[in-house]
Amino acid sequence: MATLAALALVLCVSMDGCAAAEYKVGGLDAWGVPPSTKPDVYVRWAKSVPVKLGDALFFLYPPSQDSAVQVTAKAFAACDVSDPLLKLEDGNSVFNLTKPGRAYFSSAAPGRCRKGQKLSVDVPGADGKLLKPSADDEAALKALSALPPAAAPSEALPSLSPGPDDDDDSAASSMVAGSVLGLAAAFILLWL
DSSP states (O other), X not given: OHHHHHHHHHHHHHTTOSSOOEEETTTTSOSSOOOTTOTTHHHHHHHHOOOOTTOEEEEEOOTXXXXXXXXXXXXXXXXXXXXXXXXXXXXXXXXXXXXSEEEEEEOOSTTTGGGTOEXXXXXXXXXXXXXXXXXXXXHHHHHHHHSOTTXXXXXXXXXXXXXXXXXXXHHXXXXXXXXXXXXXXXXXXXXX
16 A cells, blocks of 8 residues: 555656646736736736646636636637626636637626736647647637737737746746645555
8 A cells, every 4th residue: 555655656746746736817816807007917827827738727706796707719809708608606716627729718797808807828738739729719819919909918819938027926836736735645645
């Protein structure tokens, strides 16, 4: 039994943690309309977070005032939240990233998507490689780049590589938390 637990510990350490990570969208900021001083808060946040298949996104907001929805690329580009893929409105919404590709999220509160309260993230496949953007993804990019600067983030769709001026360390702390949880599970196995 101890050999099995030791093997689990080695696998957890070598695989960069056993548990999937959960990332709070926006880092220190709650899910809401971006302030005029940081209109690209969600673009910058998405660039700073190295999501993987199986990770989760956590949206924190006042449930009486907002919600979080997952939408298609076309709905994202048009800010059409009338027919979401999934809608959560409990104020502590967690979306699991179960499919590789680009995932799109928005507020369903009236007018908030057009004010920049939306997020897209690239989820790599199990091999760690990003999928080629679909035609709908490309259309979403074109539609976003056509919006006036005040209504759209400065970068339409984020990549996963952090930029040189990204200073939000919340992604790193979330990754550490996921790795620590994996190591804790392995140590529990050792004691069994």
